[in-house]
Amino acid sequence: MRCTSGRAETFLRDAALPRILLPRCARIKPLRDTPARWNSGTPALKIICFQDDAIYTIKAAVTFSGGTNPTLNKTTSLTVNSLWNPDGFVDRTIARIGGVPTMASDEPNGTGTWRVTGKGTLTRVVPTSATINVIPTSQFYNKTVQHEQTHVQQWIAGAGHLLGDLYVVNDFYNQIVNLTGTSQSDLLNKLGTALTAYVNSQGAIVQSRHNQGEHEAYAVSDPIAPQYVYQNCGQF
Numbered sequence: 001m002r003c004t005s006g007r008a009e010t011f012l013r014d015a016a017l018p019r020i021l022l023p024r025c026a027r028i029k030p031l032r033d034t035p036a037r038w039n040s041g042t043p044a045l046k047i048i049c050f051q052d053d054a055i056y057t058i059k060a061a062v063t064f065s066g067g068t069n070p071t072l073n074k075t076t077s078l079t080v081n082s083l084w085n086p087d088g089f090v091d092r093t094i095a096r097i098g099g100v101p102t103m104a105s106d107e108p109n110g111t112g113t114w115r116v117t118g119k120g121t122l123t124r125v126v127p128t129s130a131t132i133n134v135i136p137t138s139q140f141y142n143k144t145v146q147h148e149q150t151h152v153q154q155w156i157a158g159a160g161h162l163l164g165d166l167y168v169v170n171d172f173y174n175q176i177v178n179l180t181g182t183s184q185s186d187l188l189n190k191l192g193t194a195l196t197a198y199v200n201s202q203g204a205i206v207q208s209r210h211n212q213g214e215h216e217a218y219a220v221s222d223p224i225a226p227q228y229v230y231q232n233c234g235q236f
């Protein structure tokens, strides 16, 4: 008895299909008209988003030249995890006010009251790039890049950008311009306290806009093929 033909059908038709050991005459034959359903949970039935493991059904048939039951049919499953988690990110923790304002004492020798005299080197520091974990050859790469780029653009200063009104030098300066200290170090301590309070307040606003930010980013990336992974799916 020898193997004369073989056939395996699977719902998976991606190049990432792992090698499956079959008799030498058997070949993997993906179902052509079945759309790829990466990490979609239950293929062909229902889309479940953000499931780490996607389970695909594999049906194999191997035919032998003799015997009472010359064709062997087997069904098994293949579990694939194609998720990068996270697929990419924009590090919002770098957002801050950098630099120091100019300060001066009322007395030239520094013994007088210390005041803030100007904006000095105060600058708005926000994310300007994204980290992409998905490899460039992945089918999910462009989708991820476009999503994260939307988050980067949200940080651009000014109207029309979700976070463009945060970490603004003028806003922080208005909060410190009237601070005074009995010495430069006393004033610096007060500036440090004010900076912490300001940055915390801005961070809380960033957090409060998280869902809106994701909603915007998924609106950009969701239409980009392939579907069924990294989709909003009503989350935001």
Ligand SMILES: [Zn+2]
Pocket: 147, 151, 213, 214, 217, 218
């Ligand atoms: Zn996002």
